[in-house]
Amino acid sequence: MENWLPTLITATPAExxxxxVKLxxxxxxxxxxxxxxxxxxxxxxxxxxxxxTAASHVVAVHFATVAAANNYWREAR
Amino acid sequence: MENWLPTLITATPAExxxxxVKLxxxxxxxxxxxxxxxxxxxxxxxxxxxxxTAASHVVAVHFATVAAANNYWREAR
Amino acid sequence: MENWLPTLITATPAExxxxxVKLxxxxxxxxxxxxxxxxxxxxxxxxxxxxxTAASHVVAVHFATVAAANNYWREAR
Amino acid sequence: MENWLPTLITATPAExxxxxVKLxxxxxxxxxxxxxxxxxxxxxxxxxxxxxTAASHVVAVHFATVAAANNYWREAR
Amino acid sequence: MENWLPTLITATPAExxxxxVKLxxxxxxxxxxxxxxxxxxxxxxxxxxxxxTAASHVVAVHFATVAAANNYWREAR
Amino acid sequence: MENWLPTLITATPAExxxxxVKLxxxxxxxxxxxxxxxxxxxxxxxxxxxxxTAASHVVAVHFATVAAANNYWREAR
Structure with missing residues (x-):
């Protein structure tokens, strides 16, 4: 599993x-x-x-992290 | 579901x-x-x-992310 | 419910x-x-x-968001 | 309960x-x-x-907010 | 319990x-x-x-606060 | 357990x-x-x-902290 997470940066919010979800x-x-x-x-x-709901909650916590990492994809607006 | 989340930016806090909720x-x-x-x-x-309550909790976590993405809609004040 | 949330800015921490709670x-x-x-x-x-307690937890998450939006009402000190 | 929360600023981390806890x-x-x-x-x-534990969890969320409001009382170090 | 929390600043991440845990x-x-x-x-x-697990969750929330207070001990690297 | 956590800085997001998980x-x-x-x-x-799911939730909270400590490994992109 060494290369499963090369970066938190994604091209879009959906990604x-x-x-x-993966995290x-x-x-x-x-x-x-x-x-x-x-x-x-x-x-x-x-x-x-x-x-x-509990699974969705965990996704929400990770999404907060990923979104912050990507500066909320503001540039992509 | 590719285009379900084009941006985290919304015009208003209610949006x-x-x-x-969608997230x-x-x-x-x-x-x-x-x-x-x-x-x-x-x-x-x-x-x-x-x-x-659990469902509302997940919404709260996502709302924190969306609000941060929008700089808390401070300009809209 | 369109106008239920015009802003996250409030005059005081209590508001x-x-x-x-409303969120x-x-x-x-x-x-x-x-x-x-x-x-x-x-x-x-x-x-x-x-x-x-669970209800209070959700309020706590939203209060964190509202407090950040208001820069923790530091000016009001 | 109007004046129950005049400010998030406290003199010390313990306060x-x-x-x-109050929040x-x-x-x-x-x-x-x-x-x-x-x-x-x-x-x-x-x-x-x-x-x-659940009650302690809610306190933890609010403490995060109060600590941020007070810039983590770094000056008081 | 007045002096139980003089500061959030610690010398190391482990502290x-x-x-x-104490919080x-x-x-x-x-x-x-x-x-x-x-x-x-x-x-x-x-x-x-x-x-x-629930107890560990509360520790995680407080650790986030303490880590932020200490700028993640980046200087100590 | 004194030296179990010398730093929050890691070379990669996977680390x-x-x-x-360790935290x-x-x-x-x-x-x-x-x-x-x-x-x-x-x-x-x-x-x-x-x-x-509950265990994964705790990991998510700690990952948020570690990711922030590492500026989300943006340089490594």
Whole structure:
């Protein structure tokens, strides 16, 4: 996983959001490296509203970081 | 979903708030892309006070980002 | 609800706090627009310590945003 | 409650921390204005480790705001 | 507890982290001043993974504040 | 544990992420110093989706701090 995060800079806000989603998922993978277990858990929490909200929350925290790194893509306006 | 987030800049704080709500919801859609499942979950958590508070929390985190991106709309004062 | 948030600027920290409370509540209204449902939920979570703490948490996140927008009302000191 | 928060500026970090505690509690009071109910809830959550941690979390968010408002009391070093 | 927090400035990141842990615990003490109760709660939540994660979360929020106060100890590099 | 955190500066975003994971885990170790207990808890929460999300959340908060400390590794772009 050495090259999974070369930079926080993205061309657009949407790409920055995708990066935030990735940042949220990598910590899960690091704690639970077994893909089979993660695959088993996914359908359960993907049908639980509170689990989905919690996942969205983590994305929000990472998006704040990525957005700041990109100066909020103000130039791209 | 490529063009769903062209910019974080909005004309007014209220539009920024709407964008924060959108940002919170997109992560849910990405984790649970099945519209039918999301529609099924909605009435349940929309009647649960804690679920509503959790959803509001995610909006708050995104609103902080959007507000910073817009320099808090200070010029608009 | 178009004009519900004309600005994040408030005259005093206390007014900023009131605005943070409002910001926390609006997301709940957007997710659960039915006033009758919200009225029904209110007495339940208002007697649950954890629900109250969670609500206070959301206010705290919004207050951080409003305070930053107002440069922490330092001039008003 | 009009004058409850005249400023975020405090003389010391410890006073800033006390203010953060106050900021966390006021939102609870606003949601549950009945003192008798709050008094009834207190002993319950004060003996629940997770409730205590959640309360401490809200204080942490407010302390971040108060600390920033005071430029982290760096001058006072 | 008047002098428990003279400054947010620490010599090293590790000391800043210790301070963050302290900041997280003080709010718990303020809500539950009875040492005997806290001692009774400790072994329970210290064996609950979610409680430990929640405690770590509060430390993270305070560490962000302490790190900012210290300009991230960049000079010490 | 005196030298466990000499600096928040890392060469790359990926190393910064690893540091965030470490920062999240150290608070757990401080609260539950018994390695045997932590080892016992790990398989339980590593198979609980909500526990994994909560752990990822703490990493996100620390990553925000580490990223800010490193000026978001903008130079490395």
């Amino acid at each position: 920055g959001y995708d990066l935030a 949220a998922r990598v910590a899960v993978k690091m704690t639970q490296p077994d893909t089979a277990v993660r695959e088993r858990l996914r359908p359960v929490y993907a049908e639980d509203a509170d689990s989905l | 920024g708030y709407d964008l924060a 919170a919801r997109v992560a849910v859609k990405m984790t649970q892309p099945d519209t039918a499942v999301r529609e099924r979950l909605r009435p349940v958590y929309a009647e649960d006070a804690d679920s509503l | 900023g706090y009131d605005l943070a 926390a509540r609006v997301a709940v209204k957007m997710t659960q627009p039915d006033t009758a449902v919200r009225e029904r939920l209110r007495p339940v979570y208002a007697e649950d310590a954890d629900s109250l | 800033g921390y006390d203010l953060a 966390a509690r006021v939102a609870v009071k606003m949601t549950q204005p009945d003192t008798a109910v709050r008094e009834r809830l207190r002993p319950v959550y004060a003996e629940d480790a997770d409730s205590l | 800043g982290y210790d301070l963050a 997280a615990r003080v709010a718990v003490k303020m809500t539950q001043p009875d040492t005997a109760v806290r001692e009774r709660l400790r072994p329970v939540y210290a064996e609950d993974a979610d409680s430990l | 910064g992420y690893d540091l965030a 999240a885990r150290v608070a757990v170790k401080m609260t539950q110093p018994d390695t045997a207990v932590r080892e016992r808890l790990r398989p339980v929460y590593a198979e609980d989706a909500d526990s994994l």
